[in-house]
Amino acid sequence: MAKLSRESLFQRVFSDPKNYPYGFSRSGDFSISESRALSQYGCLIAALIDGQIEPECDEDNSLLASAKGEKDPSTVAEKAWYKYDKRIHRPKLGNIYGSRPSPQSDDDDMSEDSEVVIELDD
Template sequence: MAKQTKEQLLKRQFLDPKNYPYGFSRSGDFSISESQALSRYGCLIAALVDGFLEPENDEDEGFLASARGEREPLTVAERAWCKYQKRINRPRMGSIYGSKSRGMSESDDMGEESDVEIELDD
């Protein structure tokens, strides 16, 4: 993979279709300014945190320090990134009903090899 520059990362819009399939602004988790900052700076902050890009200036150092939890987020982009990380890494609630396969064997699933025969009267 070719190494990307800071300018290229700032031109890319940050998206997370797995956790936010309709976008950050439509999720209700972020304000308008936070969703805009996350879309604009998300690729850059992700590259800094993952080590794909070295910090070039104080702004990049600030992004990295707040993302690591070394200092409080000061800018809208830093606050949005920290909020985003808290949202996607929160513990998932378990179901009170358990999983589908918990009480059923594979043959009970009505799959390909089921012994259940259904007769239809004409």
């Protein structure tokens, strides 16, 4: 496997087909400048977070510190990554109708232990 470098990561376009199958710009979550920044800097930030490469300059250190939450995001790329990270890690919303009951066979409805009481009015 080729060694990753900062320049090679800038050549790659960052995408997330699981969470954004049609791309960042078509999602409606990001502005045009944010989607461009994510596409350009996303691979670099992901590699810095995963420890695949070491920070080489002050910009890398700033990106890493912002991504880890050690400092507030200040550049467009840092703000876009912060927004992206919050979007993909947001909690799943519940359903107002509750959960679906598990499918049961008709035989399970009348088990031997259940007692049926029928009252008749005289």
